[in-house]
Amino acid sequence: MLRAWIMVNRRPTTVVCATTAVFLAVAACGSEASPTEFDERPGTGQLGGDGKGKGNGNGLGGPGAGDDDDDDDGTGKACATSTAEAERLPLHMVVVLDKSGSMCILGDSNSRDCNNANSRWKQVTGALSSFFGNAGSAGITASLIPFPANGSLPSNSAACTAASYQTPAEANVLLPDTQNQLTARMSSLTGAGGTPTRYAMEGAVAYAQTVEAQLAGKGKVVIVLATDGVPEYCSNNTIATTSSVAQAVAATIPTYVIGVGGALTDLNALAVAGGTNAAFIISTANAGAVGQSFAAAMETIRGASLTCEYSIPAPPEGKTLDYNKVNIQFTPDGGTPKTLPYSADCANVGGWRYDSASAPTKILLCDGACATAKADAKGKIDVVLGCQTVGDPVK
Structure with a gap:
């Protein structure tokens, strides 16, 4: 069964990327200081490609999905992050x-x-x-x-x-x-x-x-x-x-x-x-x-x-979450992370969506992504904050 946790690192100077062994992990790497996803100004880091990936649209990923074993993953490895937590809805x-x-x-x-x-x-x-x-x-x-x-x-x-x-x-x-x-x-x-x-x-x-x-x-x-x-x-x-x-x-x-x-x-x-x-x-x-x-x-x-619905992490006090800078990753047991594309109407069954694009309260995996995630009890769902959302425009 998949559990949802978020783990993030925020550093103003050079950091080294590391893979965490938790269910909802948020990591960030960059060569210089960059704004968090809660800042009003746009990020300065390189976003690492156009987010086009290797999925086939029938399970996880599909058009717009990212394969995170290289730099062209659409998740923005230079994006900064802030600490937050989320859990699968009960x-x-x-x-x-x-x-x-x-x-x-x-x-x-x-x-x-x-x-x-x-x-x-x-x-x-x-x-x-x-x-x-x-x-x-x-x-x-x-x-x-x-x-x-x-x-x-x-x-x-x-x-x-x-x-x-x-x-x-x-x-x-x-x-x-x-x-x-x-x-x-x-x-x-x-x-x-x-x-x-x-x-x-x-x-x-x-x-x-x-x-x-x-x-x-x-x-x-x-x-x-x-x-x-x-x-x-x-x-x-x-x-x-x-x-x-x-x-x-x-x-x-x-x-x-x-x-x-x-x-x-x-x-x-x-x-x-x-x-x-x-x-x-x-x-x-x-x-x-x-x-x-x-x-x-x-x-x-x-x-x-069991639902494939997750709470959206709360921003730090005094900050506003940018819903256009949220990404979802799935890492199969023993495999490499895949960035799932945002699909507002779940036309891409391998993607994810908000319950409401105008006033989001939770994150939902589309049917194909949900089925794959449920079938892999040791798989890992990640929420990545601070990088431009891969897939359809959110708003």
Whole structure:
């Protein structure tokens, strides 16, 4: 997983270029004093060529991309810089976990024992524990909403009201969960009751919307629903009514669905309504392999959910950032840095853009660059400040 950091050096005299081993590195080299990217006057350093590079436009780079293993890279090796920091915008994952009695079933049998390692419950919670504790989940924040709520069914129970699910059992846990908060909470739960999916989703959506409001456009919220059955018990608790709940927020809060059991194709409609195309359906024919398949689904969801959005570093006090002097570089694992061209409408899929050219608040990689960056877990994203932006004019 790519992390975002910025490291910069500012020196008024001769400096020597060096490659840093951080994720967002900003370096500058020059033979004489030059203005920072925050100065009102234009830079005096040589900008090193016209920014034309070697990309093909289908992945990283494309027309206007720079290959930074020579001086003709478009990043301006004589450009000065100032200290700043930036990070990948955060991802918050709301996990809605089915703890109905059927989760205690062993594979496809009728035997039930939630303490058995081959039960659906142990397989699923074990996979979730690994995901929550995995270093690859660093930077994600997770909240856990189990359902049904304590209390007997049927429909007059508290289990059939959205309010029972608006407050997570564990909220805002930063991953990796080194304190095992989420694992401990799951261990305290007992599988019992039915599947009031609609009401659990209504509560989860309400909570997710509060998180979304707190992020104020600088982060992403997703819902992950893990269940071994279709909605049952409670009134108006169907695939159709649950799908309506997910669809209402799908534009900004997608719902991913993991179904544990073979005859759960109806869950695809819920995933489609939630904006994620299809549910992950996990076979329980091999009871001991359920956890492995569930873990693979979580990995896929993590990859799909992680954004390629980065905050713009704040300028020093009293200075104004020149958005025409920001460049993005990607260094593949073991490879050389490539300067990605600015592409205002992402017509160059290997480039990047601002969310708004007139009033930027964040940096976004275009689809091709994003896919390449996600596929290279050891790759490095750099933000270079102070050099004329390569690619399309910013304004």
